[in-house]
Amino acid sequence: MPTFWGQRMRFQVPTQVQAKAIPLILSGRHVLVNAATGTGKTITYLAPIIHHLQKHEPRVDRFHGTFALVLVPTRELCMQVYEVLQKLLHRFHWIVPGYIMGGENRSKEKARLRKGISVLVATPGRLLDHLKNTSSFVYTKLQWIIFDEADRILELGFGKEIEEILDLLGSRQNKFHSKDITATDSSVCPRQNILLSATLNEKVNHLAKISLENPVMIGIDHKTAGANPATKQFKLVDSDIEDDEEYPNGFLSSSGGDYKLPELLVQRYVKVSCGSRLAVLLSILKNLFERAALQKIVVFFSTCDSVNFHYSLLSEFQWPPNSPEKSSQMVGYKTFRLHGNMQHEDRRTTFQAFKTEKSAVLLSTDVAARGLDFPKVRCIIQYDSPGEATEYVHRVGRTARLGESGDSLLFLQPTEMDYLKDLEKHGVSLTQYPLLKVLETFPLQGKKHPAKKFVSLDMHPWVSFLQKGLESFISAEPSMKKLAKDAFCSWVRAYTAHRGDLKRIFMVKKLHLGHVARSFGLKEQPSLVGKSHQMQMKKRKRDQKQKGLSKKRRVTKKM
Numbered sequence: 001m002p003t004f005w006g007q008r009m010r011f012q013v014p015t016q017v018q019a020k021a022i023p024l025i026l027s028g029r030h031v032l033v034n035a036a037t038g039t040g041k042t043i044t045y046l047a048p049i050i051h052h053l054q055k056h057e058p059r060v061d062r063f064h065g066t067f068a069l070v071l072v073p074t075r076e077l078c079m080q081v082y083e084v085l086q087k088l089l090h091r092f093h094w095i096v097p098g099y100i101m102g103g104e105n106r107s108k109e110k111a112r113l114r115k116g117i118s119v120l121v122a123t124p125g126r127l128l129d130h131l132k133n134t135s136s137f138v139y140t141k142l143q144w145i146i147f148d149e150a151d152r153i154l155e156l157g158f159g160k161e162i163e164e165i166l167d168l169l170g171s172r173q174n175k176f177h178s179k180d181i182t183a184t185d186s187s188v189c190p191r192q193n194i195l196l197s198a199t200l201n202e203k204v205n206h207l208a209k210i211s212l213e214n215p216v217m218i219g220i221d222h223k224t225a226g227a228n229p230a231t232k233q234f235k236l237v238d239s240d241i242e243d244d245e246e247y248p249n250g251f252l253s254s255s256g257g258d259y260k261l262p263e264l265l266v267q268r269y270v271k272v273s274c275g276s277r278l279a280v281l282l283s284i285l286k287n288l289f290e291r292a293a294l295q296k297i298v299v300f301f302s303t304c305d306s307v308n309f310h311y312s313l314l315s316e317f318q319w320p321p322n323s324p325e326k327s328s329q330m331v332g333y334k335t336f337r338l339h340g341n342m343q344h345e346d347r348r349t350t351f352q353a354f355k356t357e358k359s360a361v362l363l364s365t366d367v368a369a370r371g372l373d374f375p376k377v378r379c380i381i382q383y384d385s386p387g388e389a390t391e392y393v394h395r396v397g398r399t400a401r402l403g404e405s406g407d408s409l410l411f412l413q414p415t416e417m418d419y420l421k422d423l424e425k426h427g428v429s430l431t432q433y434p435l436l437k438v439l440e441t442f443p444l445q446g447k448k449h450p451a452k453k454f455v456s457l458d459m460h461p462w463v464s465f466l467q468k469g470l471e472s473f474i475s476a477e478p479s480m481k482k483l484a485k486d487a488f489c490s491w492v493r494a495y496t497a498h499r500g501d502l503k504r505i506f507m508v509k510k511l512h513l514g515h516v517a518r519s520f521g522l523k524e525q526p527s528l529v530g531k532s533h534q535m536q537m538k539k540r541k542r543d544q545k546q547k548g549l550s551k552k553r554r555v556t557k558k559m
């Protein structure tokens with residue numbers, strides 16, 4: 001087992017998945033790794049590669065080009081894997097790490113590829129671009145292709161790109177066998193491909209078939225995933241260790257199987273009527289920070305607009321409103337946001353900043369759901385449902401990493417409660433969050449409001465008081481109102497976009513648009529919000545038409 005990695009990273013013992021998979025990967029087998037979130041999968045594949053490269057004869061040199069390629073679904077994950085790689089390679093300065101990804105400057109990347117990158121981390125689209133257009137990109141010595149978060153890469157619609165990449169790299173199994181290459185062409189290296197994820201599904205089946213040759217599957221149950229039995233830091237149950245399975249023809253015949261969740265994760269749901277969602281979210285955040293000032297929380301939303309709106313609200317909303325006492329931010333902690341519509345550089349800074357903060361809230365879309373390793377995240381709130389159970393697993397996996405404890409909270413409306421049954425089918429079960437007890441911690445004018453007195457949450461004095469405060473604040477700030485309206489519109493669109501079976505749980509026709517508007521702090525009736533949105537859309541169409549016409553006219557004139 002390679003020893004260098006633990007020293008630099010100050011790790012005492014390998015995790016369970018590392019202990020099982022590293023020897024197999026070192027042996028050269030194609031491997032499929034299925035282990036819970038936060039169990040150290042990154043080192044699992046990087047350590048053996050570096051072990052081989054540092055003793056490679058002749059010594060690895062930049063002009064040899066790329067030996068190993070790590071494919072990841074998102075830019076943030078690309079940066080994260082690159083950072084781990086840099087740490088692991090500090091003693092082996094001749095092995096050059098590098099990354100290429102969407103949003104970066106292409107010509108700078110070309111220059112870096114021309115100089116040579118030994119271990120390259122990449123997002124699929126940009127990699128394909130360079131494979132096609134950067135002639136100085138040398139990959140004749142490529143030995144490893146890793147698919148980290150394999151299922152997500154495919155879900156993001158990169159299936160075709162991946163097939164093209166495998167074809168261009170000559171690594172597609174049904175066309176081409178690594179054994180055949182070594183037999184016929186000694187200048188081409190034997191290949192070893194590795195697929196990893198905490199959730200494998202049918203989509204991975206195809207990728208596994210076309211990219212892995214006679215692979216071994218490593219499945220680590222959450223009870224054993226923490227670490228080696230040598231440490232008492234993690235709970236271990238030896239008998240739960242699954243045997244490696246030979247995987248010649250695909251293992252994914254049962255797609256609805258259990259997902260692997262961190263053992264010390266406490267999973268809860270909170271049932272909230274639509275109109276009270278916003279007030280409840282703010283109350284829960286306030287309560288969490290009042291209970292423990294030093295903690296990090298990630299809140300997941302379904303759309304970029306919704307992230308933007310809640311980000312501005314949390315940053316600007318003062319509490320108590322119109323009070324003679326000094327008011328301050330309601331959730332008085334640093335707030336960050338992360339989503340795909342942000343400028344590349346802002347995404348990068350947020351990602352780095354949230355990593356180092358000790359007390360903060362990150363509001364994010366699913367760009368932060370996969371693979372990101374933010375230290376010490378204590379709680380995950382899924383304010384908007386994740387849809388697929390797979391995404392639920394990855395979102396909650398941002399906490400309770402590597403033997404630490406963590407909490408997760410899923411917001412559900414009364415009409416959406418069947419989602420719990422859907423999760424249960426995957427072995428995921430949640431208990432109810434004691435919302436009324438939490439709301440009791442917010443007395444109004446010194447008076448407590450015992451839980452049993454209220455027929456509905458919307459009538460709860462604290463909730464309605466806070467809701468009024470939010471609505472007046474938003475209606476008084478035109479920029480906030482605009483953000484709220486945009487968020488409302490895109491939230492409804494996202495709600496209608498639930499796929500397949502989930503449409504039966506997240507039923508658009510059961511949505512009360514007036515209540516949805518309230519959940520964005522809007523006083524207007526939904527028809528008004530809808531109308532203004534429709535008018536905007538009409539105006540946009542009109543403008544586009546006019547632009548199109550004048551363009552046409554210009555073109556006609558020119559011709």
Ligand SMILES: Nc1ncnc2c1ncn2[C@@H]1O[C@H](COP(=O)(O)OP(=O)(O)OP(=O)(O)O)[C@@H](O)[C@H]1O
Binds near residue numbers: 371
């Ligand atoms: N042997 C080890 N001992 C202690 N900590 C470790 C060890 N190996 C990895 N770690 C740490 O564990 C954390 C989680 O690792 P990593 O991000 O690779 O998990 P993962 O399984 O890929 O998670 P995800 O499925 O969410 O992507 C990281 O902070 C990493 O530095």
